[in-house]
Amino acid sequence: MPRAMADLARNPPNDRESFPSRPMRIIHLSDIHVWHWPTHPAQLFNKRLIGLTSLLTGRARRFPQARLGSLVARVASLNADHLLITGDFTTTALPSEFATIRHALEPAISSAGQLTVVPGNHDRYTSQSVKDRLFERTFGEFLPSPTFPWVKRLDPETVILGLDPCRPHATATGFLPRQQLEQAQALLAQQPHKRTIIACHYPVDAPPSLAKQLHHKRILKAPPLIHWLSGLGPHLYCCGHLHKTWAFYSTRIPGQLSLNPGAPLMVDHRHPSNPGFLEIHLNQHAIHVDHHGWDGLGWQITRLIENPQFFTA
Numbered sequence: 001m002p003r004a005m006a007d008l009a010r011n012p013p014n015d016r017e018s019f020p021s022r023p024m025r026i027i028h029l030s031d032i033h034v035w036h037w038p039t040h041p042a043q044l045f046n047k048r049l050i051g052l053t054s055l056l057t058g059r060a061r062r063f064p065q066a067r068l069g070s071l072v073a074r075v076a077s078l079n080a081d082h083l084l085i086t087g088d089f090t091t092t093a094l095p096s097e098f099a100t101i102r103h104a105l106e107p108a109i110s111s112a113g114q115l116t117v118v119p120g121n122h123d124r125y126t127s128q129s130v131k132d133r134l135f136e137r138t139f140g141e142f143l144p145s146p147t148f149p150w151v152k153r154l155d156p157e158t159v160i161l162g163l164d165p166c167r168p169h170a171t172a173t174g175f176l177p178r179q180q181l182e183q184a185q186a187l188l189a190q191q192p193h194k195r196t197i198i199a200c201h202y203p204v205d206a207p208p209s210l211a212k213q214l215h216h217k218r219i220l221k222a223p224p225l226i227h228w229l230s231g232l233g234p235h236l237y238c239c240g241h242l243h244k245t246w247a248f249y250s251t252r253i254p255g256q257l258s259l260n261p262g263a264p265l266m267v268d269h270r271h272p273s274n275p276g277f278l279e280i281h282l283n284q285h286a287i288h289v290d291h292h293g294w295d296g297l298g299w300q301i302t303r304l305i306e307n308p309q310f311f312t313a
């Protein structure tokens with residue numbers, strides 16, 4: 001008997017608690033931050049001057065690009081069912097940065113069954129990059145819709161909602177227009193599902209030790225979004241932006257398991273950690289999340305969270 005039919009036979013569709021899908025593995029990456037020096041003077045007459053100053057004052061050192069190939073090779077070797085990348089592919093949204101990351105990711109994209117992407121604020125760094133739709137032109141084939149929000153179905157039980165609060169702005173704060181939130185609510189309500197994943201570059205909560213950092217990088221006027229998420233039931237909130245690795249249950253937003261892989265190429269001498277990515281295992285109601293971290297010599301796998309009943313309503 002084919003596997004899908006065998007699964008259905010074991011879990012008849014009229015059993016509301018059943019999950020006929022097979023187990024799923026999702027690789028969650030974020031904040032790769034490819035960077036290039038601008039080559040044309042016209043590329044400097046905008047906010048990119050700030051980004052260039054940031055590069056000169058440390059970002060180039062903190063984001064060495066040499067490990068990009070081995071990072072992608074590691075992801076490709078895992079042959080996940082799905083690859084989710086939650087933004088900040090680039091640093092100053094240069095066309096050449098987009099071209100480089102798209103090309104570099106190819107082995108990981110081909111090895112995974114599917115790719116889902118949302119932009120980060122650095123992918124919307126300048127008004128021109130937004131006007132030219134550089135993010136959409138780079139990853140358009142993987143976007144379910146040319147505009148945000150959208151919902152992508154991964155299997156009969158699992159959907160990803162993509163949000164985009166990113167904008168070119170003098171600060172690192174984001175803003176989710178009311179219309180985008182209302183459309184997200186309507187889209188999700190139309191899609192029957194048992195497992196909800198929100199993909200959004202900006203966290204809506206962070207571990208207490210990072211609350212101050214989040215305040216400077218928060219979504220402005222977020223209470224309506226937080227209020228809606230608080231009534232959503234069990235959901236994964238996959239984000240990035242703070243360049244810190246975490247997997248924690250939000251106390252502010254009931255039902256939310258917040259996941260942040262951190263920045264996989266970042267070297268932070270003040271707060272040494274093993275940069276890497278997350279591997280999310282879903283099996284019926286159960287979830288466990290592993291972190292793959294590079295310690296300078298090899299990849300270390302650490303179990304961050306395990307919950308056999310997370311998706312039980």
Ligand SMILES: [Fe+2]
Binds near residue numbers: 031120122242
């Ligand atoms: Fe970032």
Ligand SMILES: [Fe+2]
Binds near residue numbers: 241
């Ligand atoms: Fe960011």
